[in-house]
Amino acid sequence: MYRNTILRKVRDQRLLHDVTLELTYHCNLNCFYCYNDRGKQGSSLSLRRYKILLEDLARMQTLFLMLTGGEPMLHPHFFEIGRIARELGFVIRIRTNGHTLDSRNIERLLHEVDPYMIEVSLHGACAEVHDRQTRVTGSFDRLIRHLRYARSAGLRCVTVATPTAWNEHQIEEMAALGDELGAPLRFQGPVAPRDNGDITPLSIQPSRETWDRIKALVSARRPRRTTAETKDSLNPEVTSESGLEKPATCSVGLVGVVIDPYGNVQACMHLLESAGNLHHQSIEEIWNHSPLFVRARQRAIDAATVFDGKKHHQFGAPLFCLAVEENCAKSCGSRKQYEP
Amino acid sequence: MKMSETNPNSEERFRLSDRVLYRAVDDEGVLVHLENGRVMVVNEVALYIVRELDRQAITVSELAESVSCAFEVDAPRARVDVLLFLDQLREEQAIDTLASAGEEPTAG
Numbered sequence: 235m236y237r238n239t240i241l242r243k244v245r246d247q248r249l250l251h252d253v254t255l256e257l258t259y260h261c262n263l264n265c266f267y268c269y270n271d272r273g274k275q276g277s278s279l280s281l282r283r284y285k286i287l288l289e290d291l292a293r294m295q296t297l298f299l300m301l302t303g304g305e306p307m308l309h310p311h312f313f314e315i316g317r318i319a320r321e322l323g324f325v326i327r328i329r330t331n332g333h334t335l336d337s338r339n340i341e342r343l344l345h346e347v348d349p350y351m352i353e354v355s356l357h358g359a360c361a362e363v364h365d366r367q368t369r370v371t372g373s374f375d376r377l378i379r380h381l382r383y384a385r386s387a388g389l390r391c392v393t394v395a396t397p398t399a400w401n402e403h404q405i406e407e408m409a410a411l412g413d414e415l416g417a418p419l420r421f422q423g424p425v426a427p428r429d430n431g432d433i434t435p436l437s438i439q440p441s442r443e444t445w446d447r448i449k450a451l452v453s454a455r456r457p458r459r460t461t462a463e464t465k466d467s468l469n470p471e472v473t474s475e476s477g478l479e480k481p482a483t484c485s486v487g488l489v490g491v492v493i494d495p496y497g498n499v500q501a502c503m504h505l506l507e508s509a510g511n512l513h514h515q516s517i518e519e520i521w522n523h524s525p526l527f528v529r530a531r532q533r534a535i536d537a538a539t540v541f542d543g544k545k546h547h548q549f550g551a552p553l554f555c556l557a558v559e560e561n562c563a564k565s566c567g568s569r570k571q572y573e574p
Numbered sequence: 575m576k577m578s579e580t581n582p583n584s585e586e587r588f589r590l591s592d593r594v595l596y597r598a599v600d601d602e603g604v605l606v607h608l609e610n611g612r613v614m615v616v617n618e619v620a621l622y623i624v625r626e627l628d629r630q631a632i633t634v635s636e637l638a639e640s641v642s643c644a645f646e647v648d649a650p651r652a653r654v655d656v657l658l659f660l661d662q663l664r665e666e667q668a669i670d671t672l673a674s675a676g677e678e679p680t681a682g
Contacts, residue, residue, distance in 0.1 A: 235615045236604065243600045251599075297597040297604060323595050325606045350595075350608055390611065 245488050250521050252490030253291055254300040254503060255284075257309040259495060262333045264369040265357070267398060267435035269426045269504065269561075270304060276496025281311045283497065283512060285318055290517050292322040298490075299324035307334040309495075316347030329353045329394075333373060335380040340387050349389070354381060354417065356393040358400070359407035366400055381415050391417035398425055399437075402444040409451060421448050424549035424558065429504055431564025442550030449552065481538040483546055483554040487531035491521065501530035504557030530556075576661045577634070587631040587672040588660060594668045596624055607668060614666060619645060620659050627663075631672050634660070 244251040258278075259270050279287070291299070299319050306312055307330055319326050326347060332354040335343075343349060354377065358364035364374035384391055393412040397405065405421075412419030423440075427433045484502075492503040497512035499520045509527060510520035521527070533556055538546070546554035590596075596605040603621035605614040616624065619641065626632055626640055637660075638653035645652070663669045 236613050239602065239615055240599050240604055243602070247600060249599060295597045295599065297595075297599075297606070323597070325595050325608075348608065350606065350611070 241489070245485075248488075248521075250291070250294050250296050250489070250491065250517070252298040252300075253296050254302060254490065254492040255306075255315075256302055256304070256492060256494045256503065257306040257312065257315065259304040260308045261303060261305045261331065262308060262370070263305070263331050263373060265331075265355075266367055266369060267396065267425050267438060269428050269435070271428055271430040271506075273430060274494070274496070276494070276498070277513060278495050279493075279497045279512060281314055284311070284315050287493070287512060287517055288315075288318050288322050288324070292324070294518060294521075297325055298327065300327045300329060302329035304495075305331055305334065307339065313342055313346050316343070316349070320346070320348050325350045327351045327353060329355075331355050331368070331373075332377040332380050333370075335384055337383050337387075340380070340384050340389060344387060344389065352384060352389050352391045353394050353420075354391055356395045356408055356412065356419065357398075359404040359411050363401050363404055367398065378415070381417055385416040391415070393417045393419045395419055395421055396423050396425060397421060397440040397444050397448060399440050402440040405444065405447055406451060409455065421452070424551035426504065426555065426558045427561040427565065429506055429557075429561060431561050433562060433565045436549075436562075439549050445550040445552065480535045481543070482531065482534035483537045483541075483556065484534050486534050486556065487527035487529075491517075491527075493517075499524070501527050502555075502557055504555065504561060505530060506557075577657045577664070585633070585673065587633055588627060588637075588669045589631040589672065590624060590627040591668050591670050596621075596628070605666075605668060607666060610667065612666060614662075614668070616659075619655065623656060623659055627669060 241251075243249070259272050259274065261268070261270075301312070301316065303309070306328060309315070316326065326349040328343075328347070328349050328351070330352065335352070335354070343352075356364070356377070357367035358374065361374035364377070365371055381391060381393075393408075393415070395401070395408050401408070409419045423445075425435050425439050427436060486505070487501045491509070492500045493512065494500065498508035499510050499512065499517065500506060500508060507526060509524035512520075537554060537556055537559075541554070545552060548554045548558060593608045594605055595608065596603050598621060601618040601621070603616045603624055605616060605624065606612075622644055623637060623641065626637055634653065634656055637656045638649055641647070641656055642649045642652040660669065
């Protein structure tokens with residue numbers, strides 16, 4: 235019902251349903267494959283600007299708000315922004331590395347932000363693997379400690395893993411660890427180049443066989459549904475194209491935007507072209523009048539034609555991201571990465 | 575016991591649980607329950623009732639009268655629809671009940 239009815243209306247009427255706020259690019263970890271361009275420059279949005287933005291979004295009936303980064307909890311006004319968002323009735327999700335998710339911050343999250351979901355990055359099933367990727371010794375033990383407390387305090391958590399050459403031997407163990415922690419594991423990928431075009435992260439791309447293993451694992455773990463209605467997925471990302479719409483590689487430009495720490499409004503967190511800046515325009519003006527979203531959508535439609543109806547793949551992962559292609563091209567010339 | 579099958583106390587007031595968030599999408603609504611993660615999609619009339627329940631603690635009679643005026647339906651029909659929807663909301667733990675003025679709410 236949610237997908238068939240609501241998302242259809244959201245798309246048909248171009249309602250801004252889902253917003254991601256990249257609050258900061260600062261981070262207390264140093265992940266080898268982090269895609270953020272920490273050299274990106276700009277004037278950070280003030281708390282006042284965030285308040286105006288959130289009030290505008292509430293008026294526009296935006297439902298989902300993702301707070302991410304960098305590490306979003308390092309933003310000096312993280313809790314104020316979260317509290318305002320909660321008061322304005324957004325369904326808040328927080329994507330964090332978990333390093334700052336200590337007992338004090340968990341209590342503050344529960345009482346001030348009241349998030350729907352916490353998404354925590356998991357890099358391995360043991361300290362040796364996890365800490366190798368985060369490049370911070372002790373980060374695994376700390377994460378596990380924090381996750382256990384978060385779950386016991388009542389926060390709904392999921393873990394998110396990007397398969398790499400360093401952790402691909404632990405795919406099953408990571409899934410089991412997520413279960414044991416009460417924070418089910420979701421896989422994402424492929425490893426992407428950094429947003430500035432640095433392709434160093436691609437050196438730890440996992441094997442294609444790993445994605446086949448993941449596919450089998452996910453399939454085996456998928457619950458068998460007996461009822462559908464109120465168990466709809468809350469993920470607003472549109473994963474299947476249907477009806478009269480032209481096939482596209484993703485839902486870019488249709489239902490959501492990403493806003494970087496400097497107020498740039500983007501169609502996707504990796505497609506860096508800005509549709510407008512919140513220092514100069516309101517989100518309503520940008521969403522309703524920038525041609526960038528239509529262009530991004532057209533690019534996703536054009537990209538889909540390459541696959542000719544077959545499933546999308548990129549570096550073995552079961553998706554195709556325009557931005558991975560674009561950011562690769564910054565370093566690789568016009569070399570194509572996708573293989574239909 | 576379902577409210578639609580009984581005659582609820584006329585003093586009983588209902589309000590939307592603070593664990594429920596909602597937004598309008600065109601003429602429909604999406605409700606998200608923060609505790610159980612469940613999602614409800616509701617029609618225009620139900621969205622109107624949700625908004626009323628969010629605005630204030632309200633009795634069945636007051637709700638029915640409000641729906642009757644807003645949608646130009648007769649009061650008995652509005653009351654039946656209100657009771658059925660309140661049953662649904664109670665099943666989803668989406669409303670709190672206040673037995674009388676000033677009383678602490680109880681879920682469902």
